[in-house]
Amino acid sequence: MTGERIYLYDTTLRDGAQTQDVDFSVADKIAIAKDLDRLGVDYVEGGWPGANPTDDQFFAEAPQLTRAVFTAFGMTRRPGRSAANDPQLTALAQSSAKAVCMVGKTWDFHVDVALNIPREENLDLIRDSIAALHAAKGEALFDAEHFFDGYKRNPAYAVSCIKAAYEAGARWIVLCDTNGGTLPHEIDAIVREVVETHGIPGDRLGIHCHNDTENAVANSLAAVLAGARMVQGTINGLGERCGNANLVSLIPTLMLKLGYETGIRREDLHLLTQLSRAFDDRLNRAPNRHAPYVGASAFAHKGGLHVSAVEKDPSSYEHVAPEAIGNRRQIVMSDQAGRSNLIVRLRDIGMAVDAKDDRLTGLLDLVKQRDSDGYAYDTAEASFELLVRRELGEVPRFFELLRFHVTDERRYNAVGKLVVESEAVVRVRVGDAVRLEVADGNGPVHALDVAMRKALEPVYPALAQVSLSDYRVRILAAKDGTGAMPRVLIRSARTDGTEWSTLGVSTNIIEASMEALVDSYTYALMKSEAKPV
Structure with a gap:
């Protein structure tokens, strides 16, 4: 198997966009498509022209991809219309995409109940649609929806559907585990039968798996080992319900474990971690630390x-x-x-x-x-370094926090709007001087941060380049209710992109926050090689 070619088809911008709480803008879609193209994915599915204004605008402003085939998604023609008179097929044909992937029914149950048409007519829908888009674009793909469920119930009909697409000129016949309920041994057996018994060659066969049993990656690998030569998936496993097969896990497994070649150069595999984490950042969510290969805890x-x-x-x-x-x-x-x-x-x-x-x-x-005591240094590398260096007497005394005070006031302002305001007072010794500063903020921690900066930045201007990028609280002893022990983790960043984490632990959440803040300032000053006054 070493050296054989596997084609990678990314459907993040279409199937991944169906993830709950995910909503791509046009700018997001353009940036993601370019990242995938840079990585070396073979196909980038952009969405469904005509389905919504975002996809319409995206296809109108389609990025110029240099390595990937920009692909549009749609469905076979509607019953009662010819391919030439179906507006949806016309939109696909006129789109800026270089290829088109169409989904069609292959489970007799869906043909009977969802489409409510004769089964032979469904075969006509598939043939006509694939032939029309193959003629218009030069490359048409067929997503065989619910193929595995359909094959288990009525193999002869499911196979007749994919043969209709194959004979009409489909470049890839993509077998879809749409409900995500098929298991790896079933995928293996059915794909082998499709190749060996029913005559669809592996180099025309793809796999599209959903993750409803946590088997999408395993099922995709099973299909490849059984003969399929194209894999569909999404970045970080996004997708409807439980998600799709995770390409970020599949790619290194295919290349590093199984020895297959893809459109991704070996020397570009290092881009995977960056792509995965940047994608989560674009979605404004924390990356999964325990994600295989690319997670912060993976090694x-x-x-x-x-x-x-x-x-x-x-x-x-x-x-x-x-x-x-x-x-x-x-x-x-x-x-x-x-x-x-x-x-x-x-x-x-x-x-x-x-x-x-x-x-x-x-x-x-x-x-x-x-x-x-609750100090988890595996997630706070800066606080760990400070702990060790303080113990060895290697941390300069840049400042000393003498005391602080925070008040929160809930009141109506001059226009009658209910507001909550925080005010912090800090007393800090810097060298021989004691500085007293007061600041308002959007919450007590923000107010403390502003007050501390007022005290420190005139003496240590390097702190002006530092900002707080994340703030998290974890309760260490939930059984104690509101008297529990919170642990605060603060993520800080410098304008040059350097990041670090500090933590604080106390029964008082403000005290824990202040401990993490002080560590963050101290670490920043130590790394900037500031001189204590």
């Missing part, structure tokens, strides 16, 4: 035994090199950590400590104690 090692082995040979606990897909290895510090974890983490932050250094035992005990 994170926490147990001391694991870390010790990885130090000797990464392949002992890593199935591929993280750099191959643009990810990186992380050594996690927690109460599960051993000396190996600590030594690697110290080395990563530029601290060369001998493995026999007596200070390591104390540092490891400190980290484990703090972890049991």
Whole structure:
């Protein structure tokens, strides 16, 4: 199988757009299409011309793709109309797309109930539509909707549908597990029968799987191993209900594990992690840390035994090199950590400590104690570095927070609108001077951040380049209700793109927030090599 070609068809902009709470703008669709083209995907399905104003505008402003085939989606002609007189087929033919993919019924149950037409007429819909778009565009694809359900109920009819499309000139016959309920062993058996018994060659056969049983990726791989040579999917597994097959997982599995070639160059596989995370950022959602291959935790090692082995040979606990897909290895510090974890983490932050250094035992005990207190340093690398450097006396004293006070007021303003205002007062020692600052903010944490900046930025202007990009709270002891222990994680960023995380833990959420803020300022100043006044 090594070296055989698999074609990649991305349907993020159409099937992925049907994800709940996902709504692409035209600008989003253009940017995503260009990212997929840069990666080397073979087909980018842009949407359904005529279905909605966004898709109409997108096809009117279609991006110029250099590697991918820009594809439009639609359905076979309507019953009672000829292909020439079907407005939907006309819109597909006149679109800016280079190819067209049409969905049609292959499950007799749907033909009988949903279309309510004779089964032979459905075959005519498929033949006429594929022939018309093949003539208009040169490349037509057929999505055999509900094929696996239809095949299990009436294999002869399901096969007659895909043969109608194949004989009418479809470049790809795409077998769809539309309900997402088929299992890998069934996919394998049915695809093999389609190829070996029913005469549809594998190099004309594609697979389209939904993830309703968490098997979309496995089902897609099963189809490929059974002979299919085109895979449809979406970025990060977006899609209706439980999503579609995740191309971000499929691509490296096909190339690195199974040895197939795709339109993606081996040297460009490192773009996957960046593409996956940038896509989530565009959707304004946090990337899945535990996503295979590209997740921040995909190559994170926490147990001391694991870390010790990885130090000797990464392949002992890593199935591929993280750099191959643009990810990186992380050594996690927690109460599960051993000396190996600590030594690697110290080395990563530029601290060369001998493995026999007596200070390591104390540092490891400190980290484990703090972890049991709620400080999860596996998600806050900046706070971990500060903890270690403070213990070793290597953190300059840039400032000292002496006290702070926050008030929230809920009132009606001058025009009678109900507002909630926060005011923070901070007293900070910077060098020999004590600075008192007051600031309003959109909530208590924002007010504290503004007040601290007023106190620090005149002395340390480097802080003006730092902003807070994320703020999260996790309750560590939910059983205590409103008296529970919250852990605050703050993500900060510098204008050059550098990011870091700090945390605070306290029964008082404002105190926990302030601890994380102080760590963020201190880390930023330390990394900017600011000099204490």
